[in-house]
Amino acid sequence: MPKVVTDVTCPFCGTLCDDLEVTVSDDNKKILSVRNACAIGAEKFNHTSLPGRVTRPRMRQPDGTFKEISYDEAIDWTANMLVKSKKTLMYGWASTSCQAMSVGHEIAEKVGGVVDNCATVCHGSSLIAIQDVGIPSCTLGEVKNRADRVVFWGCNPAHAHPRHMSRYSIFPRGFFTVKGHKGRKIYCVDCRYTDTARCADEFIQVQQGHDYELLNAFRTAARGEALPDVIGGVPKEKIYQVVEELKGGRFGVIFFGMGLTHTLGRNHNIDIAISFTRDMNDWMKFSIIAMRGHWNVTGSGQVLSWQYGFPYAVDLSRRTKARYQTGETTSVDLLVRNEVEACFNIATDPGAHFPIDAVVSMSKKPTVTVDPHINMSTEISDIHIPVAMVGVETGGCAYRMDNVPIETRKVVDAPDGMLTDVELLTKINARVDQLMGAQ
Amino acid sequence: MKTVTLTVKQAPELYLECENITPDTFAGKKADEIAQLPAYQGKEDTTLGEYFTIAGEAGATAAETQIILKGDCSKMKYIGIKMTAGEVIVNSSTDMYTGGWMKGGKLVVKGDVHSFCGLGMEGGEFLIEGNAGNYLGASYRGDWRGMQGGIIRVKGNVGSDVCTFMNGGELIVEGNADVHIATHAEGGRIVIKGDVNRRVGGQMVKGEVIVFGKIGLMMPGFKYIKDVDLEVDGTKARFAEHIGDLGERHPTRKGEPVYGKIFLKK
C-alpha cells in the first residue's frame, strides 16, 4: 500500500513550505505524487525517478567522455586534490543540510579552503548592506498576522516563490488581518510589469538602475523635504502619495530581490531600502525581508557564521584564521583573478550561474562537483560525484528566508549504494587526515 | 634614513600576502633577517626571501626606514599595511590592501593599485600615480569608522565605493570617479578634478565632496543652496553649493542641522 508522508518540507526555494504531502510506494523507493507544492517544488521531488539518473561517480577522460569510477576512487582523488592545492574554492552548500556543511567546514579548515555559498551571486549584496546598516525585520508569520502595507520591490514571487503570496504576504487571513488581501494595500515597484504587479493595488515603474535614487527620494519625502520633479521615472507627487499611504498603515513590510541586489550599486540599493525601513519605524511598524533563493543558502550563512563569524566568502586558506572581504574572498573574484588552484562544488551549479569568465577559469583547474544531477558544472569538472537528494532521500536542517530553522525529511530511499552528502564528506575528511598525517 | 630594496625574483603562483613589508616590521632588521620574514600564499607558508632579493638594511625605527620595491608587484597584497612612519616606494602596480589602516609615513605607488587600498586610513600620505580600483579609503565591511585622517592623492581615476563611511582625512583625485562616492560619510573631504558617474554623497551625514568636472546624475536628496568661491588644492574657482543628503539624519549645532556638502564647479 502506498503511504502518505505529511508535513514534508520542500527543498527548493527560500519559502521553505513545510506542509507538503508526498505519496510514496510501499517499498519506499518511488515517489508517486506530491500535494500542496508549487510546480517547481513538485518537480524537485519528481526528479528522483527521472530516467538517466546518475548513481555512481564519473571521471572525465582525456577524450572528454566520462567513465564510471567507485566512490572510494573519487574520494581518494578529491582528497589528494584538496591536500595538494594551496588554496581551494569550496563553493555551493545552498541545497544541502546544515549537518553536511559542518563536515565540509572541518575539511576546509584543514586543507586551506575558501568556503563560499550562493549568496555570492544572489543576496550577498543584501548581507553586505545589513552589515553596514542593520535590518528591522520579522518572521513570515508576523507578516501574515499583522501586515496591512506590503511592498514588493524588485522581486517577482509569482515566478520565483510561487506560494509566498498565498502563505504569507498577500492573501492569508491572520490574527489581526482577518480580511486577508482586502485589508492590505499591496505595492509593486519594478522596472517592468510582472505577474506579481498584477496582484498589486499599485504598480510603480522605476527606471532601470535608478532604485537607489528612488529610495533616496522616498526617504527625503518621508522627512518632508523638497524633491525634484521626477526621480527614476517616477513623479514626485506619486512618491509623496505612497509615503503618506504607507504611514497610514499599522504594519508595513518590504520584500525585495534581484531588482535591488543586481542593479547598479547592488548592496547600496538594499542599504538605502533598509534605511528607509528604519526611518519609517518613527511613524509605524515597518520591516524588510530578503527573498532568499535557494532553500538552504540561509542555512549555509548561519553555520558559517556561528563557526567562523561570517555568512559567506569565508577565507580559511591560512588555516589559522578566518577572513572575509566580499570582492576579494568571493568566488567570482577568486576565479577571475586566478587566486585559487582547485575547485570543489557542492549542492549548486556555478557552471550555470557564474559569469562566463569565472566558469572558464574553473574549467582550467582541477574541479570536483558533488551533485545528484548532471549539470553545467559537472560537465567542466574532472570528477562528478552524485549523492542522495537532500530533503527527499535524506533529511537535515534547513533555514527559511526569515532564518526560521525547519527540518527536512527523508521521504524515499536513495538508489542502492548511493552516499549522502554527510557520508561522502565524512569519508573525504578521513582520507584527508590520512594523507596529511602521512606528510 | 636607511634603505631596504626588495627586487622581485619570481612571481607568485597565486598572490603573495606581504603584510610584513612595512617600515614597522623591517625596523631594526638586516637584509638576511628581512628575508626570513613570513609571507603567505593560501596554506603555503613561505618567506619574503623566496620571492624577493633583499639588499640594504632597515633603520632602527620605522621612521628611519625606507623600503623600495622593484620589479612587478602587481600580485603582491597588503604592502605597507598599518605602517606608522617611514617610507615605502613601489615601482610598479600593486594588488589589494596597499596602505590599508595606514597610520603615518609616506607610501608611493608608481602604478595602479587594486581594491581596498587605504582602508581605514588614520594618517600619513599615500600617493598613487596610476589608477585605483574600488573601495579606496573606505571602511572595512560593517565598520562605521572609515578613513579617519591622512591624505590620499590619485593621479589617475578611481573606481566605485570611494571613501564609504569616511570620518576624516582627505582624498584628491586628478582623474574621474565611478559610482558611490562618500556614501555614509560623516566627515572628511574628497576632491575630484574630473567627472563623476553617479551617486555622490548618498546617505551622507556630514563631510564635503568637491567636483571640478560633471556629475552624471545628482542625488535627489541634495538641494542647491548658493554659489561660493573656493580655493581648492591651489585652484580658485566658483562652485555651486548643495546640501544633503536630505533623506538622512544630521547632527545639529546650536539647533541648526549640519549637512553634508557637494560643491560642483560652475
Place this chain on the structure above:
Amino acid sequence: MAEYLIKNGHVFDPVQHIKGDKKDIAIKDGKIVETSALSPAAKQIDAKGKSVMAGAMEIHAHVAGPKVNLGRWYRPEDKLFDSHKTPGMTRIEGGKSIPTVFKTGYEYARMGYTFAMEAAMPPLYARHVHEEIHDTPIIDEAALPVFGNNWFMLEYLKNHEIENNAAYVAWTLNQTKGYGIKIVNPGGTEAWAWGLNCLSVNDPVPYFDITPAEIITGLIETNEYLGLPHSIHIHGNNLGNPGCYQTTLDTLKLAEGFKAKNNFGRKQVMHQTHLQFHAYGGDNWGNFESKAKEVMDYVNKQDNLTIDTGNVTLDETTTMTADGPFEHHLGGLNHLKWANVDVELETAAGVVPYIYSPDIKVCAIQWAIGLELALYAKDPMRCFITTDHPNAGPFTRYPRVIKWLMSKKARDERLNTFKHTDKVIAATTLAEIDREITLYELAAMTRAGPATSLGLSKDYGGLKPGMNADIAIYNINPDKMPSDPEEIEKAFSGVACLFKDGKICVKDGIVVDNGNKRTFWVDVKVKPNKQVAHDVKEKFLKYYSVNEANYSVPDSYAPHPYVIAVDATQ
C-alpha cells in the same frame, strides 16, 4: 575509568563550608569521590599553592541562537585582525564581543567555567539554538525559552488559567528542549510588534489587555505549580532608562508571599537578571545616578530572590536582547546599525553595537553600579557575577570584573582616572565601599550560588563526594595573595587545570581535550490537557507559519542530553 588525586590545593567550597583549607580532592569515573576510594594508580595533580573550586557556572549569557548569530555575521569588523588559532586541540577562534561557538567553549573553559545558560531562546528558533549548543565545545549548556510575550500565555493568564498555562509551558519545554521560564520585558515586546512598549508593570498589553504584573505573577504561579528546577528568570520592564529602579522594585515586589516548591533545593521564586541595567535613578541622562544601594537593600531583605549583576566592562561590545523596543531606542541614541526580528506569537530580538567609553559619564556610572550591586550583596549565594554577555561586556572580561571586586585598589584606580571622575563619584557610592570579595565568596557567587538557583546543586557547583567532577584549579594562593591586582586578573584568565566530567580538558590555559559536552533540558510531565492541545492545534493551523509537526527539536540535536525529569501530574 580515569582516577585523579588533586593534592595540596586550597579548597573553596560553599557546599561543604570549606574556606581555603588544604584538602585533597579525588576523582573517579567522572565523579568526585572520597580519597579512600582511589586505587594507587590514580594520577596525582599537584595543586600546591593553588586554589581549587568547582567549575564555574554562567547563569545568563547570549551565546547560542538566532540573535547571537545575527550579531556575529552582521559585525564582520568584530573579527577583523582577531580571528586566530591558539595552541591546543582547537578550531579557528574569532570574535571580540560575539565569539564564534568554538571560541565560546574554549574561552569559558580557559576561565574555569563548565556550564553556560543561553539566556533567551525563541521557541520557533529552538532548533538553531541547539545546533549552536551542539557545536560549542567542552562546556555543558542549556537554554531558557522566552514566555513573557507569548500569545498562549497572554490568553491563559488573562483568565488566570494556571493549570492550562502550566500544561502549555510543559509542552514548550518538551518541544524546544528548554530549561525553564524566561521572561523578557513582559508584555512590552508584544506591544513592540506594533511599535509600542510597556514601561511599567501596570501598562496593559495592546489587544491582549493583560498587565506585566499579571504576567509575572501568573508565571511565578505556573513555575511553582510545575516545580521546575529553576525559578522564573526575568528581565523586567523599563530596562536601561533613567529612573527605572522604581519599576525594578515594583517587579521584585511581585515575588512577595510566594514560596518555592520543587525537589531540587531551589529556594528563590524569582531570578532577576542583569540587575545593573535596572538600578538607575535620576530622570534624564544629566542627573543619571546609581540606585544600587536602594535595590540591594530590598534584595537583601527578601530570601526568595536571586540576582545576577550584569557588570559593565568598559569595552566596545554588542547589545542583544529580546527587549525589542529597547534596542530600537538605543539605535536611535547612538545611530549605529540596528537589527530587529519580531517572532510570530512569541517574542522579538534586537541587536545594536555599543561602546562603553570610560570618557562618557553615564558609562562610568553604569560600571560603578554593577560593582556596587555585588559589594552590597549580603548573601553571596544569592548574587551572581555576569556581564549579560555581550550586552554589558564580553564574558571574557570576567577575570577583570573579579579583579575589581576583590581589590579596592584596582577599582579605585579605575574610578579615579575617568574623564568625569568627580561627576561619577557624586552619582554613585562605590568610592565609599571598602569591601573586597573573598575567594570563598567568589566561589559562592560563581559556583554554588548559580547551581542552587538553577536547581542543579545536587551534582554541580561544589566539591562534595558524589558530585560531578567539574573542577577548576587556579594559580592563586590564598596564603600569598598578590599585591598587584593585575595578578588576580591573570590568574582567573587561564586555569592551571580544568576537569570536566573527570577529564582534563584545559591544562595551563591550553585546551587539551574537547570533552563530551551535554545539553541540559527539563522534561515535565503534566496531566493530559485537552484545552491546551486544542489551542496548540488551532494556533498552528491559523497563525503560525510552520506546521505543528515540524516545531519540535528532535533528539539528534542534543546527542548527549542531560534530562531533568519533573513530575507535575499530582
